[in-house]
Amino acid sequence: MLTFIGLGLYDEEDVSLKGLKAIQEADVIYAEFYTSRLMGSSIEKMEGLYGKPVKVLAREDVEQHPKENVLKDALDKKVVFLTGGDAMVATTHIDLRLRAKEMGISTSIIHGSSIASAVCGLTGLQNYRFGKSATIAFPYKNIVSEAPYDTIKMNKQNGLHTIIFLDIDREKGYMTVNQGVELLLKVEEKRMENVLTDSLCVGIARAGSSDPCVKADRIDRLKSYDFGGPLHIMVIPAELHFLEEEALNEFA
Numbered sequence: 001m002l003t004f005i006g007l008g009l010y011d012e013e014d015v016s017l018k019g020l021k022a023i024q025e026a027d028v029i030y031a032e033f034y035t036s037r038l039m040g041s042s043i044e045k046m047e048g049l050y051g052k053p054v055k056v057l058a059r060e061d062v063e064q065h066p067k068e069n070v071l072k073d074a075l076d077k078k079v080v081f082l083t084g085g086d087a088m089v090a091t092t093h094i095d096l097r098l099r100a101k102e103m104g105i106s107t108s109i110i111h112g113s114s115i116a117s118a119v120c121g122l123t124g125l126q127n128y129r130f131g132k133s134a135t136i137a138f139p140y141k142n143i144v145s146e147a148p149y150d151t152i153k154m155n156k157q158n159g160l161h162t163i164i165f166l167d168i169d170r171e172k173g174y175m176t177v178n179q180g181v182e183l184l185l186k187v188e189e190k191r192m193e194n195v196l197t198d199s200l201c202v203g204i205a206r207a208g209s210s211d212p213c214v215k216a217d218r219i220d221r222l223k224s225y226d227f228g229g230p231l232h233i234m235v236i237p238a239e240l241h242f243l244e245e246e247a248l249n250e251f252a
């Protein structure tokens with residue numbers, strides 16, 4: 001049996017009571033922290049709360065060799081698979097669930113609070129006004145991806161906001177809003193399509209902690225704004241509804 005459990009946004013206490021109970025009753029606990037991280041916690045703190053060891057998996061363990069770990073154990077044991085946020089939001093873990101189903105393993109999901117909904121709460125931007133999301137990755141061999149820029153352009157044309165996830169990399173660390181803005185403006189400079197000129201941008205840091213930072217301003221001004229520690233995320237809003245405008249004025 002395999003249960004996907006979302007751990008929520010910031011520390012080990014963000015998991016639901018249902019999630020905690022399932023973890024404590026599990027035979028084996030796996031976790032991955034390459035899609036998201038609980039910045040206010042550590043493996044030691046989690047193990048302290050659960051009273052059991054946690055096996056942390058790398059991306060390749062989950063995506064390429066799950067039959068050697070999670071799926072093998074789930075054939076005859078109670079296995080939980082832990083992920084930051086909600087296990088199925090902006091991850092590819094549905095693939096693992098499908099593979100489990102194929103092997104006759106029963107699966108379920110215990111949901112966690114997600115950055116996708118926290119962004120709406122913290123900014124006042126309405127969830128039904130978001131279009132396709134984008135991810136800004138660290139440049140590979142100095143090549144800056146233009147895909148997020150195209151997504152923002154398409155969403156703006158349709159009057160939709162764009163949520164932009166920022167890369168987490170084993171070597172380069174956690175991308176900041178400042179780095180994300182800089183990369184987007186590089187694409188704007190090259191393409192000269194005025195998608196971002198004078199555009200509003202909202203940066204959010206440490207959602208779920210006791211000191212989240214939410215700042216809205218013209219995109220070029222956010223290049224040097226100090227958001228503090230990770231994780232960071234950003235939104236390029238489309239034209240605002242008056243309530244959204246009021247919320248951003250009051251809270252960002």
Ligand SMILES: C[S@@+](CC[C@H](N)C(=O)[O-])C[C@H]1O[C@@H](n2cnc3c(N)ncnc32)[C@H](O)[C@@H]1O
Pocket residue numbers: 009010035036037083084085086087088089090091113114115116164165166167168204205206207208230231232233
């Ligand atoms: C690929 S998404 C995974 C989302 C996760 N499954 C969830 O439901 O929250 C991870 C990205 O979302 C953003 N993020 C996640 N948690 C965050 C937090 N607490 N505060 C700010 N940004 C966060 C970061 O940009 C991070 O790289």
